[in-house]
Amino acid sequence: MAEQKEKPRKVAAMGMVPYEMALGPTWTRFFEGFKEKKILGTKCNKCGRVLVPARPFCSRCFEPMEEWVEVAQEGTIVTWSYVNYTYFGVTPDMIPLIGATIKLDGVDCGTGMWTQIGGFDIKDFELVTKKVKVGARVRAVWRRKRQGNFRDIDYWKIIE
Amino acid sequence: MGRAVAVIGTGQTKHGRRDDLSYPDLVREAVKKVFEDAGITPRDVDGVVYGSMPSMMEGVAYNHFYFADALRVVGKPLLRTETCGSTGQSVAHTAIHWVASGMADVILAIASEKENEGDAQATMMTILEPFLQVVIGGAPIAFSLQSREWMGYYHIDDAKAREAASIVSVDSHDGGLANPLAHIRVKLSKEDITNAPIITYPVRFYDVCPISDGACAVIFASEEKAKKICKKPAWVKGIGFRGEEYFIGDSSKAVWQSTIEASKEAYKEAGITNPLKELDVAEVYNPFSYQELMFLECLGLCPPGEAPDYVIKGTFSPGGELPCDPSGGVLCTNPIGAAGLIRVAEAALQVTGKAGEHQVEGAKLALSHAMGGAMQFNGVTILGSEL
Amino acid sequence: MAEKYKVDKDLVRMEIVDFTFPEKEYRTSRHDTVLPYNWALGPTWTRFFDGLKEGKILGTRCKKCNKVLVPARTFCPICYEDMQEWIELPQEGSIETWCLVNYKYYGQVKEPPYIIAQIHLDKADCSLTHFIGGFNLSDPDKVRGKMKTVSRVKAVWSKEKHGDIYDIAHFKPV
Incomplete structure (x- = not known):
């Protein structure tokens, strides 16, 4: 039977997983703005905050943020x-x-x-x-x- | 908060670089100890809660399956929770909710990390989506940004913040020396800290936590069971947890609302009105010494913008009004997923007089805390010696 | 490994070179995860893999419930006792269940088709996950017919051994 001959070993491995993430309409438009040297935000029609990067919805009001603003x-x-x-x-x-x-x-x-x-x-x-x-x-x-x-x-x- | 809940046992591994053991064996080391400490068997346990950093950290997706044997969860319900750095607090809170609700009487809570099996910072970069919040630097840059924001917001002089952060680091490392389970056990001077290389300015090498392997287990029980099983339980006096928006720029990290609100909730539940005066010891989550300064303020332990003054005058040092991180804190031991639960375990050891060489004499009321997410979450658990 | 991914230093991004996603009509961001690991085997699994390298399948026995488990375990999952008694197991056993894998995905450990099975080695008290092979797997209907007749299998060792689970190439019908 194999006796314990050496110190416990370590095994080197590489974890590799491919991902392709959809940007969705808001972030697609945000990056399209970059191509034209524009920084775009969106405005919440409830709390009035302008957020950059542009958001699909307000993180506090949960309202859609559909008004685009060049900042x-x-x-x-x-x-x-x-x-x-x-x-x-x-x-x-x-x-x-x-x-x-x-x-x-x-x-x-x-x-x-x-x-x-x-x-x-x-x-x-x-x-x-x-x-x-x-x-x-x-x-x-x-x-x-x-x-x-x-x-x-x-x-x-x-x-x- | 529902039924009363108590900690009836804790178990921690020797933390550090644990190449000697496989990951399940490491988890088992903590689980064996917690059962010895509580003096019960797995038959007495109604369910298990487990947490770690994203399992990607160690390359096994859903490592709670991998640990099923080590967790003694065969034939029992299992819940997993993970909130990055605050995972340990989330695990404790899940167990506490489970018992407080009356759905279970005894719950085993376990959290672990074997950071040396992967690349911690490279994994940390996978926590954020890769196209909107991208920057090189992993955790150190996020928390350096936060420290700098705090210093800028209160116009805190660089030299003064440096002085206070060095004291935090010296005190924590002294704590580590007194804690046989701590990973880093060295005596440091203020000069060692200020002369160390910059990692992410203003943070230098000894302002940063180590990369640790370790596990922590805590058993929570209902009042009836605790009184029956345990001579000296540590009672859960109050808990609080808060989350914030995903985008880091959306809210102030200098006046960190999630820390403020989480601690306020815990104090309210515990009936604490003056935490600095009433608490005897605090296990504040301090992976970065500068960050601890901001936490001392947001946890309501000193007025906003004045943490450096309080630290410099020794309020939070050993023998001070409220000693912080006598265990050495996260600065000396950082198996990330476990770090928040180690805070809870250390608080329990303190209020039951079982902390050994790093015992704060006569401690009756202790705060434990952890933060996590992409600067998003804060959890607080307060333990006391009396129900 | 270096040739399997490339680093886009500008975007701080990894890209796996031998994988492409199908074209999409909406905008996406490719962002592959490539992470290095260094797993500690611990004393028990180090010894188990040393055994494989020598052409032996090793299990451990629980001194409390007497069960023999393979791969060898540090502790008994039921009794939680240390399992320190080492047993060399016979290299033959029976099939508990099997599945023919006949499709491809990224990162697959073996070129399909292959059969993955639970094999109960004689004298063991649990089954072991491994491949069934040694005959033509290209026609699923024929495989089904053949597998109906197979109950006993025997380990076939790889020509080159590296001290890992693939030192056993597969189990072949006896």
């Missing part, structure tokens, strides 16, 4: 963070980056996590702490070639 491409930093570490799927050439939540003018929520600050040497951390502040003003900088996804806005530039 400002400038706003204020609500919070930011500097990411400088890797994990599976993130290689050293993908960092550092500055993730930020931005409150766009006339919008009633923050952008969440898809917005990044850039436009200067962000590898220089001293410079980052000098330029990037809660409350600083920023403006969207679009890519020349846009494909209708969140990377169409290349980065948000600090307005000095």
Whole structure:
């Protein structure tokens, strides 16, 4: 009979599952807007809030949000963070980056996590702490070639 | 809240890197201990509640099936609940609701994580839909963003927040040293923390929880059963749980309503009007030291925007007015799914005087807490030594 | 594994290269999940797989209820006792149930058609999940006819063994 010969082993494996998610009418239109350099939100006819990204329904009133609004491409930093570490799927050439939540003018929520600050040497951390502040003003900088996804806005530039 | 409910036993594994055991064996380690502690057999249990992070974390979809044997659930009803970081609180609340409703008398609650079997941050990225809330960084960036938002909202000076976060980290690591089951057991100085590399600014290496393997089991019982079975039960005095919108930018994370409302509900149920004064110990969920500062405020333990002052003057340190995380907290032990239930178990140990070297002398009323989701959920459970 | 998926660094996205979805008329976002795992086998399953590598099927016996379970277990699922007595099982047994798999999906462990079955090894107190093979499976009607006559099966070992469950290639009719 096989005796226990070695320390308990580990087995390496890779979990791979393909997904294809429907964007639905609201988010399809939102990203179509990106192609035309427009940031689109929707307005709730009950509470009056304008939300970006556009929503099919109001998260608080549960009302459909059918009124489309093109919003400002400038706003204020609500919070930011500097990411400088890797994990599976993130290689050293993908960092550092500055993730930020931005409150766009006339919008009633923050952008969440898809917005990044850039436009200067962000590898220089001293410079980052000098330029990037809660409350600083920023403006969207679009890519020349846009494909209708969140990377169409290349980065948000600090307005000095 | 229905019938009275008590904790009649707890069991935790040795937390850490547990390559020595398969995942079901690890779960069993906690389950064996909880039955020994409670002095009952699975025959006495009416049902089982289990939770972990998304099972994708360890690569087995629906790991509660995989653990059926280890959970001793064969021939019994099983419920699963998962709310990310707050899973452990959700598991406890599910068990408490089950007993309080009168539908069961004794419920076994178990939560676990074996984080070293997968890549925690890569899995964390699968929690969000991939086209609207995308950013590199996993959990550290989400909670760094939250900390920075809190600092910005109250105009808290970077240096002061840094000082307070370092104290939180030093205190937690001292707790870890006193807790034989804790994963990280090192003595740290404030300098060790401020000189550590940046992970996601302002968060540095020792401001971040480890990647842990571990499991926790707690048995909840009705008043009648608890009095019959257990010499010194820990009574559930109050619970609260709140959720928020999916989109992270939709609500303030500096003044975190779900923490505020969840704790208010728990205090109301427990008849607590001045939590700082009335509580003897708090097991606050602190995967990031900066985040604990914000929690201290949102849990109503100090005025908004003043957590750094209170921390710096020692209010939440060992020997202070309300010692926080004497077990070492999540900063020293973070098997994510289990972390919220470990808070409940630690609160139970404290109010029953069974916490050993990290016992807070004479603790009678303890708060336990966890947060989860994509910065969406908060759960609070308050335990006391008296019914 | 590296060739089976690619990373879109710009969109922070993985794509499995050997899989395509059918065309859709509405807008979608492809986002595959690729995650690495490193499962701890623990002492019991490490020894079980070591046994397979040596061409042995090992089970463990519960000292309380006396049941022999295969694959070997750390503990008895009913008695919860440690199962420390190791038993080498006969490599023959009977079929409890079987199913012919005759369709393809992504990530399938074996090229169809194949038969998956519950096999009750002699002297074991439970059945083991594995393949039935060693004869032509291409015609489902013929397979049904053949399987009506099969009751006993025997393990066929893979030429190359890696210390995993596929060290047994399949079970063939005796």
